[in-house]
Amino acid sequence: MFGLSFLVLLVAGVGWGYLKLNGSIDTFSADGISGDRPPGSSNGQNVLVIGSDSRAGDNSELGGGTGTVGRSDTAFLLHVYADRKHAVAVSIPRDSLVDIPACKMPGGEWTAPQRDVMFNAAFSVGETAEGNPACTQNTVEQLTGLRVDHTVVIDFAGFSALTSAVGGVPVCLPQDIYQRDLSPKRPTRGARIFAKGPQTVSGQRALDYVRLRHGIGDGSDIGRIKRQQAFVASLIKKVKSRGLNPTTLLPLADAATDAMTVDPGLGSADRLLSFAMSMKNIDLHNTKFVTVPWRYEGSRVAMVEPDADALWAALKADRTVDGQDASGKGAAEGRETASSPASPAAATPVSGTGISIAVYNGTTVRGLAARATELLRARGFTVTTTANASSQGYASTVIEYGPGLRNEAETTARLFAGARTTASDTAGIQVILGSSYARNPSFAPETSAPSAVPPTVAAGARSGDDDPCADLSYG
Template sequence: MFGLSFLVLLVAGVGWGYLKLGGSIATFSADGISDNRPPDSSNGQNVLVIGSDSRSGDNVKLGGGTGTVGRSDTAFLLHVYGDREHAVAVSIPRDALVDIPACKKPGGEWTAPQHDVMFNGAFSVGETPEGNPACTQNTVEQLSGLRVDHTVVIDFAGFSALTSAVGGVPVCLPKDIYQRDLSPKRPTRGDLIFTKGPQSVSGQRALDYVRLRHGIGDGSDIGRIKRQQAFVASLVKKIKSQGLNPTTLLPLAKSATDAMTVDPGLGSADRLLAFAMSMKNVDLHNTKFVTVPWRYEGARVAIVEPDADALWAALKADRTVDGKDASGKGSGKDEKKDKGPTAPEAPVSGKGIDVAVYNGTTVTGLAARAAELLRSRDFTVTTTATASRQDHATTVVEYGPGLRDEAETTARLFAGARATASDVPGIQVILGSSYAANPSAAPEEPASSGVPSAVADEARSADDDPCANLSYG
């Protein structure tokens, strides 16, 4: 299910163009998309792709879970660079702890923001079989600071049909896989499902492959993400090797369009075709797959700052994983060779910014200490108090409508702090234990436009060996 956006959009768009299919593509309502959105600051385009594991309709035959509420085990943000010759898909782990902003439920009411909750909970807000793609889009925009141009939801049934229509996808397993690896509660090992090494999968077997989590590596979702990245790389490679022409695309067109629900901006043949054709020149080696910087936090995953911010900043600047300018405006040379000396960043100034400071830890006097730091940088501190919770691990800067830039300036004073939108007016600094442990840590400078080396070193290209680097742990 992971990473089908390039294939689905290209096949569906070109297929619609060839077939002149009637009717319309399924769309979700844009009413739930937040009004408090990041600016459109990149020359490229951003597509959020969500894999839906709803057990309603045809999906119920494909197994994998219970219940009728739409859930998402897979999501990534695809950035198509301004030159339309490069693309990168950034996976966001389902267990990542994030802040989910206010989201609209089916009845029309808006939820309260949620803090430090699992990322995939955004898709389940409202508890409907279709899920809540608008809420997931709001969450990704708040997390990344990138404006999402389009959102695509792909379901199990469509995924299964599409992999069959393409004639199977080459994959690779690092070991033999048995039924209990797919269903850990099974009392016995069961039958052999996959043999070690390269093979081709389609339909239910393809679905089992991308669902597979246990029995390989450390059994984590991170390991599964790596195999899903390898899967889509292999899928894109196969489609391109067959040629993008009517003979190869016609059998896939209906499967592709049936597989997805899209935002209204892609909800017509003409719009889908135009967007699909904008990606036709992205070659295999320049199609990259990475995961947002992360670390384990108990049974969950924490997003690592400032590395994540540096990754998002690189996408905003249309810098590739290997540091090239892919905005379509420049020469595309390496950033380090291209750029001259960089002027030093101006020190943090809070002139004209009002903040309230709350101690989110059990350390006495922390709010007063932070208030002193803020005043020394010309911030106006309106309040110091104890937060409603004293278990904050990191410092959070919450901001009301229209105050994103001011909040990001404030966050620079606190190492590792993140800015997050709130429905409460003004700016509130909630201090975490990371600040208590090291209040003299150097303020963060704005993220550079280079991808962190830890991310770049783990990047996969669509032309990589499908047997390479298949699991974490």
């Protein structure tokens, strides 16, 4: 949750905290990271930040739940643009329904893929106190089509220590908060624990603030995400305002490194500081916070397509929230901005030559699979099976692919607007047609206009320098 601000303080503390950093960085094993990953990018970098709420060890004194299994209520994907002057943190709601690919268990065996389960279940695969960051990374890569360059896990105890070390974080609340708002099973309202308006919190009170869900707006995780984004923005601002001196920075480096577990690629001071230094020129206004496009689906959250895919495509293309090209290319290479967008260009036509697929109708519209099959064969695909799916409740088209067929599945998905790809233990590629295709049974247009962040996402973005009292609840 505060991984971005942690990286900012590393930039500030480079040199002074070097020896401390080398002695305090814990890493998780890379053995559980999938071998079937999206291609790397020479442009921006993606860092997955996971907030761990395990109640084991020092965390047990900080409240908030029971049990010792590592769980995660907070996660965001931080995209650092290639120009190293912009960054955006995309929050992924914990209740989002996603597909979790095969993940490695502590004993070495791999799980079967899971479909339509809560996003935070990935971190708990294996039910260990440390959680399963590799499984969460695999899930995010499959969900977004983006390669995660690094993963950082932050725990409660370290988070509490960091907020105290920085001297407290300015926050704001839209109303008075009472004990029952933090603990809904409490029989009475209890004492007031937060007053309405601006205030500064640290330690346990900072944890209570970022955990707080009930009693504000609709009491949802979505509203809590808004406050967490405001909190991280305020923490970054506070860290930057403290100035560069050993007296202030050494306690921060101490608290921050004790708080985290990272992938092996960040597991030394040299690597961590090298990455952190790449972010030193990102100012507060160009640090953005957004939430993946979503809608309620019962008590859970479903991602809205094609908007979510458009957001991931914009990050892959290094397009900022406000439409700028932040790929770092010079003007001679054709930099486009929000005021001078590039003209749409013809994309490479999709060819199915050498790709075998099975087509299933996931709707109640009769004959849909047969019609899609005709169009697919015209593009060179070999269609081996045409039938009804086991369920006719698919809202959008799903491309399931077996081992080693990610690229072929992504090629197929280009033809279906809003389609998502998901890994499967079953060999081959299965196209399950959804109602979105039934409403318009034709292939998606093959033009490649510059990828843009969807307007609804851009409109809801928070900047690092925004008013900390603005936009703090939902519903």
